Amino acid sequence: MPAKQKTGVVVSDKMDKSIVVEVTRNKMHSLYKKVIRVRKRFMAHDESNTAHIGDYVRIEESRPLSKRKSWTLAEIIRVAPGQGLAVKHTATAVASEKEAELNLSAPMETTETGGTGVSPVAAADTGDDARATIESAAETEEQAQP
Numbered sequence: 001m002p003a004k005q006k007t008g009v010v011v012s013d014k015m016d017k018s019i020v021v022e023v024t025r026n027k028m029h030s031l032y033k034k035v036i037r038v039r040k041r042f043m044a045h046d047e048s049n050t051a052h053i054g055d056y057v058r059i060e061e062s063r064p065l066s067k068r069k070s071w072t073l074a075e076i077i078r079v080a081p082g083q084g085l086a087v088k089h090t091a092t093a094v095a096s097e098k099e100a101e102l103n104l105s106a107p108m109e110t111t112e113t114g115g116t117g118v119s120p121v122a123a124a125d126t127g128d129d130a131r132a133t134i135e136s137a138a139e140t141e142e143q144a145q146p
Helices: 085-102 120-125 128-144
Strands: 005-012 018-028 035-045 056-061 069-078
Touching (some): 005 035, 005 069, 018 056, 018 069
Parallel strands (some): 035 069
Antiparallel strands (some): 005 018, 005 056, 018 035, 056 069
């Protein structure tokens, strides 16, 4: 007899080699005949820790692996949005282009008068302490020049 199978969404992957899958089904109320959405959570074994939160997966029944875990991950049907490799590489490329456009990766060159060497964009991104340090360095520089 083939194993029972269910499909659902991974709601937790914080355990090692285990996931929690929420299976949703529609059920008709016996008295009022209204369709009700019923949710149930199953713990499933994920040997290689491949499933992540938001993935749509198929689990199948297996022998009891622990007190609450008697299902195993059969396959990942659909990866959650933002979790695929192509999306991660695209996001990295866009960040790199923005850095290149703003020239945040390299500090600003010092001027002839002996500037601080900190780019204005980097100074704007830092906290008040860094701004105070930059302003005090600029004041010291002005006092040094007669």
